[in-house]
Amino acid sequence: MAERPLSPHLSVYRWAYTMTLSILHRASGAALAVALVGLVLWLVSASLGRDCYATLLPLLRSLPFKLVAWLAALALIYHGCNGLRHLAWDLGWGFERADARRSAALVVAATVLAGAFCLYLILRRGAGAP
């Protein structure tokens, strides 16, 4: 007899909001851990004095960096909002099917709105502003 195969899982399970928000929570958490290193480097460069910071300024003002900074902000917003959802669950609130769906929609809406606002702030300043 052949060895028992493992039944398909990820490849057949219908991708739902549940798994999407869960994996995004983990991904945004990991991204924030990486972004934290960048934040520390930035603070260290600022603390090392004017010259060190001045050499870093062109990079900080470049569009790719701004986009990365925006993605980090997006991760922070999402992780924060969904974190509140997890805190509510820890208190025993929001487990009913309809409530969980509603809170998920709320988190996504908040992330999109706040993310769009951040993008507006970042791009409004322009690349060469002081």
Place this chain on the structure above:
Amino acid sequence: MAEFKLPPNSRIDTRAGKTHRASAGAKSVRTFKIYRFDPHAQQRPRVDSYEVDMAGCGPMVLDALLKIKNEIDPTLSLRRSCREGICGSCAMNINGLNTLACTKACDELGRGDINIFPLPHMPVVKDLVTDLTDFYAQYAAVKPWLQTRTPAAPDRERLQSKDDQQRIDRPSACILCACCSTACPSYWWNSERYLGPAALLAAYRWIVDSRDDATGERLDALEDPFRLYRCHTIMNCTEACPKDLNPAKAIGAIKQMLAERQH
């Protein structure tokens, strides 16, 4: 560790699938694509297509499966018994969601093909029949029976107030179909150490039972990074449950009890 890809022997052989056409006179044909695995053939799993004339078929997915088995292909294997959602035998993955074939109407599944797979991430015995040995062992591990210290009164049963009964009323309705546990990604990646939503719902049912005296021991047994805390509140369990139970809520309540116990 999470193994996202299926092992080589489990990958579906896309060229091996057979198609069983409906007869020429069929009026309303619907195609069922069904996962097949024959333990006696040295072949990988495949997906067979069956065209079923829904005009001569009952409304539920189970009706169609039995029609296929009776009239088209008797080699198809599946578990079924009560055909009314109380035995939990015909749990399977239908169009991407775990549910009971007997309570899922074909009409609920839109107009396209209906894809039927065994419960996800389980060893397959044959076709839609999976090996549930570990799943049942996990259920047994939470000691799903009444544990008492006090002797029972000789002249009556151990009584409960209506409110106390209400707390275990819903969780007791679990039929152990395994739809929830096999819908849970955490269970997929850690089923050898994480008890899974079904077993934890059963644990909850006995923890909150007013007649049970082993609450402390039950909580002790669950206080473990894997057995309980692999639940990341993904909520797939609650979304999948064909009995409308809420394993995620029960697990959340256990976590709360453990947190409160530390103060």
